Amino acid sequence: MKSIARSLIFALALVSTAIMAADALPVIIVKPHPVDLTIPAESVVEAVQQTTVGAQVAGRVLEVRADSGQRVTKGDLLMRIDAREAGEAARAAEAQYKVAKLNYERHQQLKEQKFVSQAAVDKARADFDAAAANRSAAGASQSHASIVAPMTGIVARRHVEAGDMAMPGTPLFTIYQPGSLRVTASIPQHRLPAMRGVSSARVEFPELGKWVDASAIQVLPTVDAATHVAQVRVSLPGLAEAVPGMFARVHFVTGRADKLTVPAGAILRRGEVAAVYVQTADQRLVLRQLRLGEAVGQGEIEVLAGLAAGDKVVTDPVKAAIQVQSGK
Structure with missing residues (x-):
C-alpha cells in the first residue's frame, strides 16, 4: 500500500495542490529549535569480553556438549577429543623420566665412591631435569583432550561437529559475556x-x-x-x-x-526528490518539495528550503496520500 501510494504521488511530478479536507491526520508545527549536531x-x-576456544591437541571430536546460544559456566565440559596419541606420548615421557631419575641417583652414588667425575653427575642431572619437563608437558597435552569453558557466558558459535578432526589451533567455540x-x-x-x-x-x-x-x-x-x-x-x-x-x-x-527540522518518517522520497505533506490553514493538503540537510537530533532531518516556521507537516505521509487519492 505504501509503495503504490507514493508512486502515484510522485507520478504527478510534485504538482503542488492535491487538495481535500484533512481528516484527523497527525501533524506537527515546525519551527527552529535547539538540536544536537552529530557525526x-x-x-x-x-x-x-569474548574468547575463542581452540584445540591444543590433535584428535577426532568424540563428544560435543554445548551448542550456539547455550549459556555455560566457567569449567563446564564443552567437548571431548580423542587424544590417544597424546596419552601414548605421556606414557613414553613417564618411562623416560623414571630411567633418567634412576640414572641420576646411580651417578650420585658413584660420585661418592669417586668412580665418576662431577661433570658426569651434572650431565645425568640435566637429563633428569629434561625428562621431568617432558613428562609435565606430555601430561598437560593429555589433559587438553577435555575442552572446558574458560569463562562464564553464552556460546556465540560452535565451529566443529562431532566426528571432525581437530588440530592444534583449530577454533572450537566462541564464547562471550552478554x-x-x-x-x-x-x-x-x-x-x-x-x-x-x-x-x-x-x-x-x-x-x-x-x-x-x-x-x-x-x-x-x-x-x-x-x-x-x-x-x-x-x-x-x-x-x-x-x-x-x-x-x-x-x-x-x-x-x-537552532535548526528547522522534520521527522525522517514524514518525508517522501523518490530518488533525489524529497517532499512532505503540509496542511494549510483551510485544511487542504499540499505536497511540498524540500531541500534537506544532514540528520540531526534523534531521527530528525534538517530542512534547508521548502518549509517555514509555523507550517503544519503531516507525520504520516502514507495516510495523507490515501486521503488525497480517494478524494479525486
Whole structure:
C-alpha cells in the first residue's frame, strides 16, 4: 500500500495542490529549535569480553556438549577429543623420566665412591631435569583432550561437529559475556579534529527501533593505512536485545544549534526528490518539495528550503496520500 501510494504521488511530478479536507491526520508545527549536531557513523556490536576456544591437541571430536546460544559456566565440559596419541606420548615421557631419575641417583652414588667425575653427575642431572619437563608437558597435552569453558557466558558459535578432526589451533567455540557490549565505528581521518571534543553519543538500533546513550567513548590512537579511517569504541549500557554482530549507527554529538527540522518518517522520497505533506490553514493538503540537510537530533532531518516556521507537516505521509487519492 505504501509503495503504490507514493508512486502515484510522485507520478504527478510534485504538482503542488492535491487538495481535500484533512481528516484527523497527525501533524506537527515546525519551527527552529535547539538540536544536537552529530557525526553519524555505521558500526557493529561486539562483546567486550569474548574468547575463542581452540584445540591444543590433535584428535577426532568424540563428544560435543554445548551448542550456539547455550549459556555455560566457567569449567563446564564443552567437548571431548580423542587424544590417544597424546596419552601414548605421556606414557613414553613417564618411562623416560623414571630411567633418567634412576640414572641420576646411580651417578650420585658413584660420585661418592669417586668412580665418576662431577661433570658426569651434572650431565645425568640435566637429563633428569629434561625428562621431568617432558613428562609435565606430555601430561598437560593429555589433559587438553577435555575442552572446558574458560569463562562464564553464552556460546556465540560452535565451529566443529562431532566426528571432525581437530588440530592444534583449530577454533572450537566462541564464547562471550552478554552483560558487557560495545560498538566499534569507523571515522574518516578528516573527521578526527571534530571528534577530539566529543564526550557524548547516542547509538541507534534501526532494527530494534531503539536509541541508547553511550556510557563511554574511546578513539583509538591509530589510523588504518589502507582505508584512512580510525576506530572508535563506544560502550553500551545494558541492552538485552543487542547481540554481537548486530548493525548499529552511532551519532557522535559535536554541539547544539537552532535548526528547522522534520521527522525522517514524514518525508517522501523518490530518488533525489524529497517532499512532505503540509496542511494549510483551510485544511487542504499540499505536497511540498524540500531541500534537506544532514540528520540531526534523534531521527530528525534538517530542512534547508521548502518549509517555514509555523507550517503544519503531516507525520504520516502514507495516510495523507490515501486521503488525497480517494478524494479525486
